[in-house]
Amino acid sequence: MREQPILEVRNLQKQFGEGCRHCLDPETRQLEKNFCSYCGTVYAVHDVSFDLYPGEVLGVVGESGSGKSTMLQGLYFDTDLASGEVYINEPMLAGQNVLTLSSQQKRYIRNYIYGMVYQNPLDGLKMKFSSIGNIAxxxxxxxxxHVGDIEARSKTLLEDVHIPLRRMKEEPRNFSGGMQQRVQIAKALSNNPPILFLDEVTTGLDLSVQASVLDLxxxxxxxxxxxxxxxxxxxxVIRMLADRSIVMLNGTIIEKGLTDQILEDPQHEYTQQLVYSLL
Known part of the structure; x- marks a missing residue:
């Protein structure tokens, strides 16, 4: 019997703009990539569906503007999606489309079910708090x-991500980019979330720092x-981390499968270009 997905994502849609008669109807839509030249509407995420299984790493790859980060922000409730369904395989949430839940219920999911590590640490950390304060x-x-429990857990997490405890009272703004990402990871893990989102976490880091963050x-x-x-x-990055991958272009998924399979035998012309640029 096949394992049940921990996260089921169906038909996600996100657009910037009101749309018009030239672009609202999918059957008669006239777009340049994902942009309507008549009204200026951008279809950032269009009909995106996938499953995430327990213990799996799913890679989402695509060029800048492909919709991958917007999709992730929608899943984490940082931005509202126009439509779609998201189901989390947790007893309290069984059968509920979490996109339709109250803000209080979404806050519960962000606190207990999801962890998030942003590309820019400014989005994930309070730079004027200490590192241990961010986790707390x-x-x-x-x-x-319980103050003692919070402090003990925070110290353990900082050690786990290789932040020296002598620096735990320092503010992350004094840290290097790689150390800031490590503090973000520690914060995201603080409540043992079953699902972790990682958005371009190595972008802008030196190669040696990238390698240490990926190893972590x-x-x-x-x-x-x-x-x-x-x-x-x-x-x-996707090759190093992901079991399965989806490839996005202009807001849609153009290819999906096992990461090794996609790398060795890419089917879509765009994926082929990505793979050959890596060789």
Whole structure:
């Protein structure tokens, strides 16, 4: 019997603009890539569907503007999606499209079910809080009240992501980009989420720092068996981390399958270009 997905995503849609008679009807839609030249509407995410399984790393690859980060922000409730369905295989949420839940219920999901590591640490960390304070804030938001437990858990997480405890009272704005990403990862893991989102987490980092962050992510996934969605424009990152992958272009999925399969035998012309540029 096949394993049940921990996350089921169906027909996600996100557009910027009102749309017009030239682009609203999918059957008569006239777009340049994902842009309507008549009214200026951009179809950032169009009819995106996939499953994520327990303990799996799913890669989402595509060029800048392909819709991959917008899709992830929609899943994490950072932006509203126009339509679609998302189901989480957790007892409290069984059978419920989480996109239609109240803001309080969505906050619960962000605190207990999801973890998020942003491309820009400014989006995921409070730079004027200490590193340990950032982790504590996430735990308090999820209901933790015992100061000793919060401090012990925060110290363990900082050690796990290789942040020296002598620097735990320092503000992340004093850290390098790689260290900021490590603090973000520690914060995202603070409540043991079963699902972790990673959005371009190595972009802008030096190659040696990229390698250490990727090694850390692999170690965390191996030890904790968290389900991850890893978004990147870099196929080398996806190759290192992802079991399965989807390739996005102009807001839609153009190819999906096992990562090795996509790399060895890409079917779509755009995926072929991506793979050959890696060689």
């Amino acid at each position: 804030e996430k735990m308090i938001a999820a209901g933790s009240r 992510i692999k170690q965390i996934q191996r030890e904790l068996h968290i389900s991850m969605i890893v978004v990147s424009h870099d196929l080398a």
